Amino acid sequence: MGIAADLAAQPAAVESQYKPKVEFDGRTGFIDSDPHLAGESPAFDELLAKHGLAGQGVRLDPDRPVRISRWQNFAGEWLQADRFYVVAEQPGAVTAERLIAQIVDHPAAHRPAVGGGPxxxxxxxxxxxxxxxxxxxxxxxxxxxxxxxxxxxxxxxxxxxxxxxxxxxxxxxxxxxxxxxxxxxxxxxxxxxxxxxxxxxxxxxxxxxxxxxxxxxxxxxxxxxxxxxxxxxxxxxxxxxxxxxxxxxxxxxxxxxxxxxxxxxxxxxxxxxxxxxxxxxxxxxxxxxxxxxxxxxxxxxxxxxxxxxxxxxxxxxxxxxxxxxxxxxxxxxxxxxxxxxxxxxxxxxxxxxxxxxxxxxxxxxxxxxxxxxxxxxxx
The missing domain is CATH 3.60.21.10 (Metallo-dependent phosphatases)
Structure with a gap:
C-alpha cells in the first residue's frame, strides 16, 4: 500500500461546525449571526426578529463594537460570522423604531385569550x-x-x-x-x-x-x-x-x-x-x-x-x-x-x-x- 493509500485510510478529523449563539439576561448579552460570505453582514433587525427579540427593548451596545470572525473554507471562500453585543433599552426610553418594530412583528390573533373557564x-x-x-x-x-x-x-x-x-x-x-x-x-x-x-x-x-x-x-x-x-x-x-x-x-x-x-x-x-x-x-x-x-x-x-x-x-x-x-x-x-x-x-x-x-x-x-x-x- 502506498503512502497516499495509507493516508486515505487514516480516520479523518471531524470538523467542528460553527454554531451561532444567543445570550441575553434581560440587561446585556450578544447575538451571533449564521456564517455568511465575508462582507455580507445580515441586518441587525433581522437577527432580532429571528431570535424573538424584536420589540423587546433590545439595542446594540454602543460601547462594544461588533466582533467579526473570518475563516476560509475548503472551497477557498472567505466566511464571516458577526457577534453583536446588545443591551436593554434604558428604563423609560421610548423610540419610534422600537415601537414600530413591535407593531410590525405582532402576530395576528383571531381572538385575545381570556383567563378562567368557558x-x-x-x-x-x-x-x-x-x-x-x-x-x-x-x-x-x-x-x-x-x-x-x-x-x-x-x-x-x-x-x-x-x-x-x-x-x-x-x-x-x-x-x-x-x-x-x-x-x-x-x-x-x-x-x-x-x-x-x-x-x-x-x-x-x-x-x-x-x-x-x-x-x-x-x-x-x-x-x-x-x-x-x-x-x-x-x-x-x-x-x-x-x-x-x-x-x-x-x-x-x-x-x-x-x-x-x-x-x-x-x-x-x-x-x-x-x-x-x-x-x-x-x-x-x-x-x-x-x-x-x-x-x-x-x-x-x-x-x-x-x-x-x-x-x-x-x-x-x-x-x-x-x-x-x-x-x-x-x-x-x-x-x-x-x-x-x-x-x-x-x-x-x-x-x-x-x-x-x-x-x-x-x-x-x-x-x-x-x-x-x-x-x-x-x-
Whole structure:
C-alpha cells in the first residue's frame, strides 16, 4: 500500500461546525449571526426578529463594537460570522423604531385569550311592565319580548360556534309587571290586565324563555329581582323582597321540579326575602343584580362603592346589573362594569309629553368570562 493509500485510510478529523449563539439576561448579552460570505453582514433587525427579540427593548451596545470572525473554507471562500453585543433599552426610553418594530412583528390573533373557564352567555331583560296600556299596550310588550328572545337565541348559537360557551344566564332585573303600587296606585287605571293576569303572563314568559335555551346548555341559571312596580304593597311596609316578580319566579321554580329529567339542570334564584337585590356567581364572574330604584340616576357606582365600603356582598361583584332607567348603558372601570337594561314597554306618554324622549327597546345579550364583558348588543 502506498503512502497516499495509507493516508486515505487514516480516520479523518471531524470538523467542528460553527454554531451561532444567543445570550441575553434581560440587561446585556450578544447575538451571533449564521456564517455568511465575508462582507455580507445580515441586518441587525433581522437577527432580532429571528431570535424573538424584536420589540423587546433590545439595542446594540454602543460601547462594544461588533466582533467579526473570518475563516476560509475548503472551497477557498472567505466566511464571516458577526457577534453583536446588545443591551436593554434604558428604563423609560421610548423610540419610534422600537415601537414600530413591535407593531410590525405582532402576530395576528383571531381572538385575545381570556383567563378562567368557558364564557357565560347572558340574557338581560328588564322593565317589561306587563299590563301597561300606553301606546301598543301589553300586546306590544309581548311581541317585542318574543322578538328579542328569538334574536337572543340566534345570537347565542352564533357565539357558541365562535367561543367556548358554558352556562346560559337569564336575568330579569325588575319591573316585570306594571303592578298597582307605583305612584301610590295612580297608575292602576292605565293598565289593560288585572294584577293576577299580569303575573300569569310573566310566569308564562319565564317558562317560554327557559324552554328556548334549556335543550342547548348543560347549565341554565335564571335570576329574578323585584322592581318598584313589582312591589306587593306600600301602604304597609313588608319585606324588601316581597314582590310579584320573585313570586312568579318561585312558582315557576316549583313547577320545574315536577320534571327533573328535563329541567334538573335549571336553577332559578331570587333574593333573600329581606333583600331587594342579590349577589350571585355565573361561571367565573360575580354579578350583583338589582332593579336600580335604590339610587338616583347617575349614582349607581356610588351606591355600589358604599355597599362595598360597608362590607355588603356587592363588594364581591365584578358586574352590577340593573334596569329602572329605561335606556341601556355600559359603564366600566378597570375591574368593574355596570350594565343597565333598556325597556320593553311601550313607553310613557307622560314622559314623552314632558321631555320628548323615547327609549330604544329590547333585551341585552353578552358574554362574560373571568369578570370581563364582551359581545354586548341590544336585541
Amino acid at each position: 364564557a357565560v352567555f347572558n340574557f338581560q331583560a328588564s322593565d317589561l311592565q306587563i299590563g301597561k296600556s300606553d301606546n301598543d299596550g301589553t300586546d306590544g310588550i309581548i311581541n317585542r319580548y318574543l322578538g328579542s328572545l328569538d334574536r337572543a337565541v340566534e345570537k347565542y348559537r352564533q357565539l357558541r360556534r365562535l367561543n367556548s360557551v358554558g352556562p346560559v344566564h337569564l336575568m330579569f332585573p325588575g319591573d316585570c309587571v306594571e303592578g298597582n303600587q307605583s305612584q301610590n296606585g295612580r297608575n292602576w287605571w292605565r293598565t289593560d290586565l288585572t294584577l293576577t293576569d299580569q303575573i300569569a303572563v310573566f310566569e308564562q314568559l319565564l317558562y317560554t324563555t327557559i324552554e328556548a335555551f334549556s335543550d342547548d346548555t348543560e347549565q341554565l341559571l335564571v335570576d329574578v329581582v323585584n322592581g318598584n312596580h313589582d312591589e306587593a304593597q306600600r301602604f304597609q311596609t313588608t319585606r324588601p323582597g316581597d314582590g310579584w316578580a320573585t313570586h312568579a319566579a318561585n312558582s315557576v321554580s316549583k313547577g320545574l321540579t315536577r320534571n327533573p329529567a328535563a329541567f334538573g339542570h335549571i336553577e332559578i334564584r331570587t333574593p333573600d326575602p329581606e333583600r331587594g337585590y342579590m349577589t350571585v356567581a355565573a361561571g367565573d364572574t360575580v354579578f350583583t343584580i338589582a332593579h336600580g330604584h335604590q339610587w338616583r340616576r347617575g349614582k349607581a357606582m356610588d351606591w355600589w362603592a358604599a355597599q362595598a365600603f360597608h362590607g355588603q356582598n356587592p363588594g364581591a361583584a365584578d358586574i352590577l346589573v340593573h334596569g329602572h332607567y329605561h335606556t341601556w348603558e355600559l359603564e366600566t372601570t378597570d375591574k368593574r362594569a355596570r350594565i343597565q337594561s333598556s325597556t320593553l314597554d311601550g313607553g310613557s306618554n307622560y314622559y314623552r309629553e314632558m321631555y320628548g324622549s323615547e327609549a330604544r327597546r329590547g333585551a341585552l345579550v353578552y358574554l362574560t368570562q373571568a369578570g370581563d364583558v364582551s359581545d354586548l348588543s341590544l336585541v
